[in-house]
Amino acid sequence: MISPDSKPRCLLYMDVSARIQDSYSRQLTQVFVSQWQQANPNCHIIYRDIGSSPIPHINEAWVAAYESEPEQRTAEMQDAIALSDTLIDELFAADCYVVGMPMYNLTVPSSFKAYLDQVFRRDRTMQIVNGTPQGRLADKKLLVITTRKYNYRVGSGREDRDFLEPYISAIFSISGLTDISYIHADQLALDLEREQSLANATQAIHQLALSF
Template sequence: MVNILHIDSSPRGERSHSRELSKEFVSSWKAAHPEDAIAYRDIGRHTIPHVNEAWIASAFSPPETHTPELTEALRISDELIDEFLAADRYVFGVPMYNFNIPSTFKAYIDQIVRINRTVAIEAQGFRGLVEGKKAVIITARGGDFSATSPFVAYDFQEPYLRTIFGFIGITDIQFINANSLNGGDARTQSLSEAQAAIQNLITQW
């Protein structure tokens, strides 16, 4: 049995393409692998708090020195990290906002990228502690940021996500990027291509 963590980060509901596509992936996967367990977290509608001063003080000090306030400051982070580490694979639905990820997802990342929990500092430098995991990241973009587009240099979304998850040890990452979703025939074609990519990945992931 495989444990999958499915996370949506769009604040939109039924009009969200990233939600619809991530849901399609998970539904298709569940149909093909009914024995697998899927946990779901909606951080678009149920937002994660941003890191604050108490969080930083707690995360970078020995646990035995923590006051009740500092212990509480990491409670949500501990919950999210425990859930994250319990999963074998991840499915993320992520819209593109201003060439990158929405703040809802950045707040989540800031909570789970933590020294001594998901990354270690060693003599040689940093070492990711989240090993042997796989991720599928399904993005929704209003414009065309594909490899052949003149706007590809504006795509800070995929490079950032590859970097930050690689930093904690997750390097087996598949991207399904739905581009050109602002409207017209290009949107229809892009959604069709994303759906085809989902079905193809289901057989290989």
Template structure:
């Protein structure tokens, strides 16, 4: 049966739009794969260490000659890489923080990108479909005043698709702060519509992906 690798990175554990939408995707996925496997990492609740000098240099040292720090760092990277390589599909919750992704998600990316294995000419997980739920408090859609400040999809397209060779798809609920910020009161309806569409997209994409993988 298919394996889904599910990552959440929102620092909010309640009231998080990205967590709510990834949960909806996962629920629809599990309904299609009741005997399947979900590997879950909450990158906010259990943060991974940022890439270290030991982690970087370990790849250039024979295993027998590595220091204890290099061995530990290499073992963690191998664990994370193998989770990615075993996954039939990946689900990532990536809210926008200060125009880009949470540092907890960046830490995961830095750990799993290993040139010559997951990155390079023949990435080991190439072709794996990844669905990214990227929520944001305002709107950064084409034609909006802050279109040029959007560094979530633009970055993740390059790193997930360009470096890891994954097949990237996005679900983008916007204007999530409309009900909390008085100045955004006129945008509540648009916020609600965007959230509703995100739920619909999550269910539809999960079911479509499940059908595709079962074919």
């Protein structure tokens, strides 16, 4: 809980599921945001619905802008990279991030990969020093709430097929962000396990939201 004199905190809240109705990840992120708002009065929330409003993939004009100095960019280049700058501004403005992330084909949805390609730039979210990337998001926190048809946790026998969590951890660490929490709602394809898995995830969300 923040004190009345503290600067209001800002949360960047993203939904990635292609489903609007009956999306478990959307339901769970809503639970987190509701609890987080109670713990952080006067907070500010930035919302991105990547699932229903996909981020465009980078293209030739974007790459040309990225490879050029800002003062050398043409009007076309500036237009091509404008959304990327806005998305990065949101990352810097927020104190913490929560993402509702369904697992698609063992990893992140392609819509989220497009988002990452837009925001991880060596001229803004990181810099290269002696060939080594140094990130600029080291003071941020990230919660990823995943939904999965089956169990891919360590000991499940399927852990070698989980390319979602390792990828998220690796790519964000390049930007300096290593304070990452995961809450997995798995076994959702199985009627007998689904209710308990969602209940466990909801309980974990309630606990984490109070201190996030």
